[in-house]
Every structure is written in structure tokens, then in C-alpha cells.
Amino acid sequence: MNQQVGIKSVIRALSPITKGILCIGFILMFSIFCKMWLVAFNLNLFIILLCFYLKEDAIGLIVSLKRIWFLLLFVGLFQGFVGKSFDLFASLNAIFKIMGIYLTATLYTRISTQNELLYFWEICFKPLKLFGLSSNELALTMVIAIRFMPVFIDEIDRIRIAQIARGAKLTRNSIVSAINFMPLLIPILTQAIRRSEELADAMEVRGYVADRPRGRYKSYKLCGYDYLAFLVMFITLALLVWKMMS
Amino acid sequence: MILFDRVSFCYNANQETSFYLKEVSFSLNKGVINGLIGINGCGKSTIARLIVGLLKPTEGNINFKNDEGTPYYFSGMIFQNPDNQIVGTTIGDDIAFGLENLNLPTENIEQLVVKAASLFGFENMLDMEVSKLSGGQKQMLCIASVLALEPNWIVFDEPTSHLDPWARIEFWNIINFLVTQSNIGIIVISQLPEDINRFQHITVMDKGSICFNDSSEKFKMLNELPKGIDFPEGWKLERLLTKNK
Numbered sequence: 308m309n310q311q312v313g314i315k316s317v318i319r320a321l322s323p324i325t326k327g328i329l330c331i332g333f334i335l336m337f338s339i340f341c342k343m344w345l346v347a348f349n350l351n352l353f354i355i356l357l358c359f360y361l362k363e364d365a366i367g368l369i370v371s372l373k374r375i376w377f378l379l380l381f382v383g384l385f386q387g388f389v390g391k392s393f394d395l396f397a398s399l400n401a402i403f404k405i406m407g408i409y410l411t412a413t414l415y416t417r418i419s420t421q422n423e424l425l426y427f428w429e430i431c432f433k434p435l436k437l438f439g440l441s442s443n444e445l446a447l448t449m450v451i452a453i454r455f456m457p458v459f460i461d462e463i464d465r466i467r468i469a470q471i472a473r474g475a476k477l478t479r480n481s482i483v484s485a486i487n488f489m490p491l492l493i494p495i496l497t498q499a500i501r502r503s504e505e506l507a508d509a510m511e512v513r514g515y516v517a518d519r520p521r522g523r524y525k526s527y528k529l530c531g532y533d534y535l536a537f538l539v540m541f542i543t544l545a546l547l548v549w550k551m552m553s
Numbered sequence: 554m555i556l557f558d559r560v561s562f563c564y565n566a567n568q569e570t571s572f573y574l575k576e577v578s579f580s581l582n583k584g585v586i587n588g589l590i591g592i593n594g595c596g597k598s599t600i601a602r603l604i605v606g607l608l609k610p611t612e613g614n615i616n617f618k619n620d621e622g623t624p625y626y627f628s629g630m631i632f633q634n635p636d637n638q639i640v641g642t643t644i645g646d647d648i649a650f651g652l653e654n655l656n657l658p659t660e661n662i663e664q665l666v667v668k669a670a671s672l673f674g675f676e677n678m679l680d681m682e683v684s685k686l687s688g689g690q691k692q693m694l695c696i697a698s699v700l701a702l703e704p705n706w707i708v709f710d711e712p713t714s715h716l717d718p719w720a721r722i723e724f725w726n727i728i729n730f731l732v733t734q735s736n737i738g739i740i741v742i743s744q745l746p747e748d749i750n751r752f753q754h755i756t757v758m759d760k761g762s763i764c765f766n767d768s769s770e771k772f773k774m775l776n777e778l779p780k781g782i783d784f785p786e787g788w789k790l791e792r793l794l795t796k797n798k
Contacts, residue, residue, distance in 0.1 A: 513699070
């Protein structure tokens with residue numbers, strides 16, 4: 308997730324509602340309105356150029372794509388071979404769509420603090436109350452999952468190194484090693500359960516009761532930049548719909 | 554004062570082998586470092602969980618006497634591994650977590666976060682990522698997060714086991730500060746001989762029962778130590794010198 312907190316920029320100063328709507332909006336644009344590879348490519352370019360302009364870590368964002376290279380390759384090939392012959396444009400379109408969704412989601416988690424994510428997701432999950440589900444509980448679960456991601460990566464690495472020291476052949480970049488990773492699942496799962504039990508106790512001791520109303524450390528209000536961001540998204544969306552219709 | 558009055562507790566009453574706390578009665582006072590020691594599985598953590606309310610006694614009562622409790626929070630607990638109890642991504646978020654649970658207004662939360670953070674020098678680091686802190690700093694953050702709630706008692710469950718020697722010194726300085734300068738009762742669970750050296754009141758547990766509950770001075774005088782407990786090296790030397798005189 309690579310959350311980078313403590314950095315100040317225009318995009319980070321946006322309200323969590325704006326950030327969330329922009330993220331969902333761009334994901335929808337990529338998945339529904341991008342019918343041509345060039346449009347999807349331009350939207351990707353727009354996100355990267357925006358990062359450069361706003362002095363966000365655009366290079367880091369591009370480099371992070373290597374994590375999904377296999378998915379991109381698989382989707383590209385699969386989409387290309389759907390017809391009788393290989394369709395390069397359909398393949399590129401699928402690749403740029405996945406790329407765009409990934410870049411949008413990564414940028415969103417990078418520029419949002421935990422409290423901002425929690426605030427927006429709580430709003431999103433509110434309709435689930437009709438089915439008896441607690442919006443706060445769901446949002447907090449998702450935020451804690453993000454918070455513990457680096458801890459689990461460290462944990463996996465520690466167990467991996469311990470196994471290598473004992474003669475296991477575990478490297479990072481081979482499919483065979485992925486099979487060898489299977490025995491690591493049990494210690495990782497055991498650790499995860501133990502951690503989650505202790506975390507649940509720690510939360511309870513600090514007064515957390517599921518479904519009880521909670522206060523807020525930070526309050527959020529819409530400002531001028533939020534309206535500007537909505538305008539940019541609206542114009543982009545209008546252009547895409549116009550392009551699709553014509 | 555915490556008063557355990559014939560408290561019994563069982564995790565699973567239907568299972569004969571289940572751990573059983575047998576009619577435990579003892580008291581702990583504020584103003585001293587209370588140490589709770591004993592071998593693994595003797596019931597130290599169960600006692601801690603009963604004090605903070607994570608578990609309810611099956612029989613008996615736990616009374617808090619002469620404690621003017623804050624209107625919203627009573628006792629907090631610090632666990633062994635700081636990584637497993639930090640909820641927030643940033644220092645500010647984590648200190649605020651407990652205060653948010655109490656449903657306090659935003660202005661109050663902000664003030665209490667700054668107040669607790671300033672005790673540990675975190676006031677200018679509220680936006681700093683928790684993952685960038687050292688093990689000792691993470692432990693301090695856990696203490697700050699509990700202190701922000703202004704509890705009457707804090708229970709530390711083996712708090713020094715994940716700390717390096719320098720962080721341990723820092724930790725004990727904080728504990729001494731809390732005991733002398735605040736009105737918070739301190740209970741520390743530990744098995745390390747060097748920690749026993751710091752306790753002023755010692756409670757020893759063995760197989761779900763209390764086998765000693767008195768001052769550290771009287772503990773020093775014991776001729777036979779409970780199973781699995783060892784004196785700190787300094788105490789051993791002291792006893793040897795007294796014997797040879």
C-alpha cells in the first residue's frame with residue numbers, strides 16, 4: 308500500500324469524500340467508459356502527469372506496476388486471443404484499463420490517511436445498516452487490514468529467511484518457489500490469528516465496543532480545491548461519454 | 554486500592570484440564586510498583602485480564618476502593634508486543650483511537666492527544682508513521698495511548714521482553730515517574746530477575762493461587778523461593794554477603 312503520511316500537497320489536502328469519489332469515479336471511467344486503448348492510455352498518462360505536477364512520487368507509482376506485471380501480461384494475452392486472430396488494440400485496451408485501476412487505487416491509498424479512509428468507507432457502508440451490518444465495524448476492519456499489511460510482509464519475510472537458513476529452497480521470483488511457499492502458510496496463519504487475538508484485546512481494553520458511536524480525531528470540510536477536483540472529474544467524464552456516443 | 558475477594562475463574566468449566574483460578578484474595582495499592590510474578594501458566598495474565606475487565610470472575614468480587622475514577626475510563630493494559638496493539642497508522646491516530654471510542658468531541662480529542670504525546674516527546678511527530686518508530690518508541694506510544702484515557706490503573710504484561718537494554722532503562726524511568734508524579738496505580742507482570750529488582754510490592758502466583766503477597770523487602774528475606782522464580786543477581790550477592798558476616 309505504501310502509505311506516505313506527513314507530506315503536504317494539494318491532492319492530500321482534499322476532503323476524504325472528494326478523494327474517495329474521485330477514486331471510484333476514475334475506476335468506473337476505466338472499467339465502463341474506456342472502449343478504446345488510446346483513451347485508456349491518455350487517462351493513465353493524465354494520472355501520472357498529475358502526480359508529477361502535484362509533486363507526488365510518480366516514479367514510485369510507475370515502478371509499483373511491476374507488482375502486477377504477470378496479471379497485465381495474462382489479461383493482455385487473454386483479451387488479445389478472444390477473437391479468431393490476435394487483436395493488439397483489444398489487448399492494449401485491457402492492459403491500460405487494469406493499469407489505470409491499479410494506479411488510481413494505489414494513489415488513493417497513498418494520499419489518504421487511515422482516518423480519512425475510515426471516514427469515507429464508513430459513509431460508503433452506511434446503507435448496509437439496512438441489512439443489520441455495522442458500517443463502522445466494516446470500515447475499521449478494512450483500515451486495520453491496511454495497517455497490518457507491512458507487519459505481515461515482515462512476518463512472511465522472517466519465516467522465509469528462517470526456512471532458507473534451514474535449507475528450504477525459497478526464492479522470490481519463481482513459480483516453483485510459490486509451491487514451496489505452501490508449508491509457510493500454517494505458521495503465517497497461526498501468527499496472524501495470535502496477533503488478531505491480542506489486537507482485539509488491546510482494542511477492547513482501550514474502550515472499543517462494536518457498533519457503539521465513536522468520536523472523531525479530525526473533522527473534514529469541503530474547500531475550494533474539492534469543488535475544482537469534482538469539476539475536473541465531471542469534465543473528464545463528460546468527454547468520455549461524448550467520445551463513446553460519437 | 555484493588556481488592557480481590559475470593560475470586561475464582563475458569564476458562565472452560567466443562568473441561569477438567571482447564572486452567573482454574575482458585576479463590577484468590579489479595580490487595581494492591583497505588584504509590585508503589587506492584588509486581589506480579591510466577592512461572593508460565595500460573596495465572597498472571599488471567600489476573601491482569603480480570604483487573605482490566607477483559608474477563609469476568611466466575612465467583613467472588615474485584616473491588617476498587619478509594620479510587621476517584623475518571624468519568625469514562627478505569628484501567629488500561631499494555632501488552633507484550635507493541636506491534637500487536639497499535640491500531641493507528643500514525644502516532645496521532647493511535648493515541649486518538651481510545652479517545653474516539655469514548656465518543657468525545659473532536660476538540661477534546663485533539664487536546665488530549667497533544668497532552669499525552671507531549672509526555673513522551675511525540676507532540677511534533679503526530680503525523681509520523683508508526684512503522685518508522687523503534688521498538689522502544691512503539692512501547693512508549695502504547696503507554697501514551699493508554700495514558701491519554703487518564704486511567705486509574707495500568708497493567709503492563711511483560712512489557713520489557715521486546716525491549717533492548719537502553720529502552721528498558723527508559724521504560725523504568727517512565728514507570729518511576731508515573732508512580733511518584735501521578736495518581737495512577739501500576740502493576741507489572743514479569744518473570745525477568747532484573748525486573749523483580751524494580752518492584753516495591755511483589756505478588757507471586759503458582760498454579761492459580763497466590764503464594765506470596767507482600768513488600769519486596771520481605772520477599773528478599775524468603776529462604777525458599779517459589780518454583781521457577783530466581784532472585785536478581787544483586788540480591789543474591791547481598792544475601793551472600795549478609796550470610797558471610
